[in-house]
Amino acid sequence: MTMADLPTVDDVAVAARADRPKRRRFTQEYKDRILAEYEAAERGERGEILRREGLYTSHLVEWRRTSAGPGGQRAAAGGRVRKDPRDAQIEALTARASKAEAELARTRAALDLVGKAHALLETLSESADTPPRSTR
Structure with a gap:
């Protein structure tokens, strides 16, 4: 070999x-x-x-x-x-819109509360301006 x-x-x-x-x-x-x-x-x-x-x-x-x-x-x-870039943009805009709607709902609730407080204070001030009734 x-x-x-x-x-x-x-x-x-x-x-x-x-x-x-x-x-x-x-x-x-x-x-x-x-x-x-x-x-x-x-x-x-x-x-x-x-x-x-x-x-x-x-x-x-x-x-x-x-x-x-x-x-x-x-x-x-x-x-x-x-993902299609347009789909990502749609998702981002949808999330942004829902966040804005939630913020708008909170703002409306706060304005409603402020309006009620204003009406209460106005009622209280009107009752303070009138002379007290005599009980005689």
């Missing part, structure tokens, strides 16, 4: 990696098709779909989480659906 016959470090590394299973990658069309088929299937048929495709329920959970969200937008890599 010569040195050329012995396996090199590169050969061993390649052989070890070839033995490992490859990570499966699924296209978005495949995910959407399987999700639709799974959702349309009856309870007893769902397991058959998973076995046929070699999938786990955790695959479907993850795919649902990252599938099309509200408005048909796909989730970002982090799993969140990106």
Whole structure:
């Protein structure tokens, strides 16, 4: 046996990696098709779909989480659906309007209270201006 016959470090590394299973990658069309088929299937048929495709329920959970969200937008890599800037602006304006309405209600209640206090004080001052009645 010569040195050329012995396996090199590169050969061993390649052989070890070839033995490992490859990570499966699924296209978005495949995910959407399987999700639709799974959702349309009856309870007893769902397991058959998973076995046929070699999938786990955790695959479907993850795919649902990252599938099309509200408005048909796909989730970002982090799993969140990106909001339309107009939606964010609408939410901010709605919150601002509700805060202003609450403040307006408090102001109206305070003005009503001040008005009642003014009427009471006016009544008291009028009764103080009149001479006291004699009881004779």
